[in-house]
Amino acid sequence: MNKTIVNAAEFTEKRRFIIRLGKALHQFGTPAYRLEAHLQNVAAKLGMQGYFLITPTTMTFVLNHDDEQEYNHIARVKPGELDLGSLARCDELVDELASGQRNLTEAMQRLADIESRPNPYGPVLTGASYASVAMAFAILMESSWNNVFWSGLFGLMIYGLAVYSERSSRMAEMLEPLSAILCGIGGCAVALLDPGIDIPVVILSGIIIFIPGLALTIGLAELAARDLISGTARVMDAMMLLFKLYFGAVLGMTLGRAFFGPVAFVDPAPVAVWVHWLGVPLLSLSLAFIFRARLKDIFWGVLAGVIAYSVAEVAMLYFTSSTGIFFGALAVGVYANLYARWMKAPASIALLQGIVILVPGSKAYIGLNAMVSGEIMLNQVAIGSQVFLILMSLIAGLIFANVLMPPRRTL
Numbered sequence: 001m002n003k004t005i006v007n008a009a010e011f012t013e014k015r016r017f018i019i020r021l022g023k024a025l026h027q028f029g030t031p032a033y034r035l036e037a038h039l040q041n042v043a044a045k046l047g048m049q050g051y052f053l054i055t056p057t058t059m060t061f062v063l064n065h066d067d068e069q070e071y072n073h074i075a076r077v078k079p080g081e082l083d084l085g086s087l088a089r090c091d092e093l094v095d096e097l098a099s100g101q102r103n104l105t106e107a108m109q110r111l112a113d114i115e116s117r118p119n120p121y122g123p124v125l126t127g128a129s130y131a132s133v134a135m136a137f138a139i140l141m142e143s144s145w146n147n148v149f150w151s152g153l154f155g156l157m158i159y160g161l162a163v164y165s166e167r168s169s170r171m172a173e174m175l176e177p178l179s180a181i182l183c184g185i186g187g188c189a190v191a192l193l194d195p196g197i198d199i200p201v202v203i204l205s206g207i208i209i210f211i212p213g214l215a216l217t218i219g220l221a222e223l224a225a226r227d228l229i230s231g232t233a234r235v236m237d238a239m240m241l242l243f244k245l246y247f248g249a250v251l252g253m254t255l256g257r258a259f260f261g262p263v264a265f266v267d268p269a270p271v272a273v274w275v276h277w278l279g280v281p282l283l284s285l286s287l288a289f290i291f292r293a294r295l296k297d298i299f300w301g302v303l304a305g306v307i308a309y310s311v312a313e314v315a316m317l318y319f320t321s322s323t324g325i326f327f328g329a330l331a332v333g334v335y336a337n338l339y340a341r342w343m344k345a346p347a348s349i350a351l352l353q354g355i356v357i358l359v360p361g362s363k364a365y366i367g368l369n370a371m372v373s374g375e376i377m378l379n380q381v382a383i384g385s386q387v388f389l390i391l392m393s394l395i396a397g398l399i400f401a402n403v404l405m406p407p408r409r410t411l
Helices: 002-027 032-045 084-098 104-115 122-140 145-165 169-173 175-193 199-206 213-224 228-260 273-290 295-318 321-343 348-355 361-373 383-404
Strands: 049-054 058-065 069-076
Touching: 002 032, 002 049, 002 058, 002 069, 002 084, 002 104, 032 049, 032 084, 032 213, 032 228, 084 104, 084 295, 084 348, 122 145, 122 199, 122 273, 145 169, 145 175, 145 199, 169 175, 175 199, 175 228, 199 228, 213 228, 213 348, 213 383, 273 295, 273 348, 295 321, 295 348, 321 348, 321 383, 348 383
Parallel strands: none
Antiparallel strands: 049 058, 058 069
8 A cells, every 4th residue: 555655656756747847848949759759768767658749839748657557638838939058958957867866856846947047148148149140141141231230220129029028918929020010111211311221131131030940940840750730730830920920021111111102222232252151150159149058058059050051052062052951951960969979968959050040931931022022032033942942951951860870869
């Protein structure tokens, strides 16, 4: 009887930890197929059997112990946002629990501390990172210094809206389309002062932090891993977000032209070619702060972005653009798995910061613009087929990377 009570208490404590860990990792933006595999691994280390079904908005846990006790748990959750630092700390926590450095009570307390941890970089550095992301993207778009400057200011404005949305549920619901509307109106207003501003490019650079290229890629990766429910939900959510952003940009430009009138565009000189290579580390570094990566992981994340972009650019000299993306994804996938082995940290830390350089989110937005308005931005032709081929090449590169260098860690 006492043994039964002990086993029941132990089972309760273990399942509480697994459920709390799963919800935390979901909150920190872990893809469903990685999260399910990781939770199964954790359950096995704790001497339990676990079956999990994860989607962006729901989580289902089925846990049993010694075929005598079974527990089912279903939770409604919100889609998570990337927090690479907390993701790495959770991974360390599981290793400490498995090695006996912590017991379950200590692990639960540590997990609560990780969940309540504030942004380590503060509002000033995070705001500067939002501006830097917009500026770096404008540089990579082969734009002019005029566009780079105004993109940075719009990125700073977007950060202000994002901060306000954390305090207002109404603002949170309309954050993305409102941001695009304000960028559209602001672009038309700025054109009166600076005719050298390319309004569509500046709008896209300003809202690039919201463009769901990474979410779309993760959704397709989940589909490739046969995680059909989560993958389909994530892809559709990404497409709806893209539609909201595009509608907001069109509405903003329409209102801006009604308020301020049309302005003749004066094409300024683009930035020098060598400057593009500064945009890559600047973009990766800024995203590392926005994704809250740990200081000791930032260098490796920036290096992942440089590797992905460099390999893709070199491969494009000899092959097509989509093939170049394949080799870039292959290189960063192998690098991320090697990083996970060397540093004993989640491969996602390096992988996500690398593939975000390659994801065709901006091209999807440009293709949507061409489909709806008939206007071609930046002389991009056959943009729809380009987006499809790039996405498929990206997923294929990541799959082949896992074959060449199998991952030893589930996160």
